[in-house]
Amino acid sequence: MADAQTPAAAPTPAPAPEPKPKVPFSPILLKHINEPDSHTLAHYAARGGYETAKAHIGITVPGDLIKLVDDSGLRGRGGAGFPTGKKWSFLAKGTGKPIYLAVNGDESEPGTFKDRYILERDPHQLVEGVILTCYAIGSKHAFIYLRGEFILGYQRLEAAVQEAKAKGYVGKKIFGKDADLTITVVRGAGAYICGEETGMLSSIEGGRGYPKIKPPFPAVSGLFGCPTIVNNVETISAVVHIVKNGPAWHKQWGTEKSPGFKIFCLSGAVKKPGIYEVPLGITMREMIEVHGGGLKDGRKLKAVIPGGLSAPVLTAEMVDKCTLDYESLASLGSMLGSGGITVLDEEVDMISAIYNTMRFYHHESCGQCTPCREGTGWLEKVAHRFHHNDGHQGDVELLGDIAKNMRGRTICVLADAAAMPMQSYLQHFKKDFEAKVKETAFVEKQRTYRDEITPTAKSITATGAGPSALDVGSNQGSR
Numbered sequence: 464m465a466d467a468q469t470p471a472a473a474p475t476p477a478p479a480p481e482p483k484p485k486v487p488f489s490p491i492l493l494k495h496i497n498e499p500d501s502h503t504l505a506h507y508a509a510r511g512g513y514e515t516a517k518a519h520i521g522i523t524v525p526g527d528l529i530k531l532v533d534d535s536g537l538r539g540r541g542g543a544g545f546p547t548g549k550k551w552s553f554l555a556k557g558t559g560k561p562i563y564l565a566v567n568g569d570e571s572e573p574g575t576f577k578d579r580y581i582l583e584r585d586p587h588q589l590v591e592g593v594i595l596t597c598y599a600i601g602s603k604h605a606f607i608y609l610r611g612e613f614i615l616g617y618q619r620l621e622a623a624v625q626e627a628k629a630k631g632y633v634g635k636k637i638f639g640k641d642a643d644l645t646i647t648v649v650r651g652a653g654a655y656i657c658g659e660e661t662g663m664l665s666s667i668e669g670g671r672g673y674p675k676i677k678p679p680f681p682a683v684s685g686l687f688g689c690p691t692i693v694n695n696v697e698t699i700s701a702v703v704h705i706v707k708n709g710p711a712w713h714k715q716w717g718t719e720k721s722p723g724f725k726i727f728c729l730s731g732a733v734k735k736p737g738i739y740e741v742p743l744g745i746t747m748r749e750m751i752e753v754h755g756g757g758l759k760d761g762r763k764l765k766a767v768i769p770g771g772l773s774a775p776v777l778t779a780e781m782v783d784k785c786t787l788d789y790e791s792l793a794s795l796g797s798m799l800g801s802g803g804i805t806v807l808d809e810e811v812d813m814i815s816a817i818y819n820t821m822r823f824y825h826h827e828s829c830g831q832c833t834p835c836r837e838g839t840g841w842l843e844k845v846a847h848r849f850h851h852n853d854g855h856q857g858d859v860e861l862l863g864d865i866a867k868n869m870r871g872r873t874i875c876v877l878a879d880a881a882a883m884p885m886q887s888y889l890q891h892f893k894k895d896f897e898a899k900v901k902e903t904a905f906v907e908k909q910r911t912y913r914d915e916i917t918p919t920a921k922s923i924t925a926t927g928a929g930p931s932a933l934d935v936g937s938n939q940g941s942r
């Protein structure tokens with residue numbers, strides 16, 4: 464540090480980080496999903512399935528597995544991107560209570576459809592991930608929660624658990640070692656809020672899917688009041704490969720803070736919608752142009768919802784600056800979320816899109832918190848006015864006010880998930896809203912004109928022409 468006598472030297476700019484050499488990548492989690500019978504134990508075993516679990520259960524010190532996952536930099540793939548190893552290390556210790564693992568397979572975020580492919584086409588990969596995770600965190604009982612609509616996923620996962628049980632990989636003394644594991648598959652009834660971790664735990668407990676205030680976080684007091692780790696299906700499936708190949712292997716892809724690979728769900732106005740597993744950090748343009756084959760019918764890009772419906776929308780200009788990692792999306796005021804990318808082309812009516820979005824959140828609010836229950840309702844109601852060319856003067860400001868007052872004031876972040884898209888549409892597509900107010904001004908003029916002619920209509924009636932449809936005054940009075 465410079466002292467008082469010495470003029471401070473101009474700060475030398477930090478050297479730009481060396482760009483990481485591009486490492487070739489081919490799908491890992493999705494590698495086998497298109498092969499016949501990929502969901503069976505025979506198929507999984509033939510490609511080395513359960514060998515990783517066999518090599519570690521009862522052999523490796525559980526804490527070493529937590530450290531290994533922490534060192535890999537794996538971040539949760541369910542939406543928040545929280546470091547997985549860190550979460551595991553937060554587990555309350557020495558409580559004397561059982562520890563639970565709750566795997567989140569609710570996959571309720573609109574635009575997201577990756578976990579169902581793992582459940583339907585490679586469920587043993589998830590079961591092996593559950594075995595390794597439970598061993599690492601000291602859990603003897605895992606719950607896998609699936610959204611009720613996933614019928615095939617449920618059947619195949621349940622069959623996989625039974626196959627693993629028959630082989631001694633699940634049950635008492637798994638792999639012949641002093642370790643027990645029960646896996647219970649639970650089906651939800653199709654509510655978005657049951658994807659929120661504490662809502663999911665309430666649902667597993669047999670109650671309504673009501674979220675609970677945090678803290679305490681589930682790692683301290685979760686399922687049945689016991690320490691619980693909640694992780695997404697993709698996160699737990701990735702654990703198998705990370706434990707098998709090591710942290711350095713995982714970190715060869717991605718960026719410094721977003722290492723590894725991720726499954727993205729591409730939908731909307733692209734030629735080839737689908738699921739694509741890629742290294743984190745590739746450009747959004749590469750995802751749209753190369754993987755998605757570009758936009759349909761030669762149309763122009765208007766906007767992208769980058770991480771599931773609750774992620775703030777990006778304009779086409781922002782898309783050019785966007786890479787698919789947690790930091791890039793955050794710097795653009797949005798989020799990577801669950802990896803559900805929806806592409807909107809120039810033909811999309813943004814007002815219609817946001818109205819539809821608000822309908823969803825209003826419908827899915829569990830109703831416990833006033834700002835969410837009432838706020839989502841008002842956002843829908845006012846958006847409905849714009850959608851029907853009936854926006855009132857001041858409605859743009861009203862939407863902004865409602866959204867602002869919903870954020871950070873509720874039990875869970877569903878309220879924020881509704882408010883954030885609205886705020887981003889107001890920020891980037893304000894003109895689209897204003898255009899609807901202008902149209903309304905025209906409608907208002909028509910109404911005024913109609914009211915002006917009313918006296919004439921009345922005078923016609925008064926002159927003995929009899930009751931008339933033109934007698935607007937009396938009609939209005941009866942309303």
Ligand SMILES: Cc1cc2nc3c(=O)[nH]c(=O)nc-3n(C[C@H](O)[C@H](O)[C@H](O)COP(=O)(O)O)c2cc1C
Nearest residue numbers: 539540541542567569570571658659660694695698
């Ligand atoms: C309204 C709402 C819905 C959510 N839906 C899901 C979901 O369907 N699947 C999921 O894994 N996480 C979902 N999450 C995130 C979970 O609360 C939790 O962060 C995640 O399951 C943790 O797993 P991870 O650390 O492996 O990402 C949702 C969160 C909110 C607020």
Ligand code: SF4
Nearest residue numbers: 829831832835873875
């Ligand atoms: S924020 Fe909304 S969904 Fe979450 S607990 Fe409150 S009312 Fe329910």
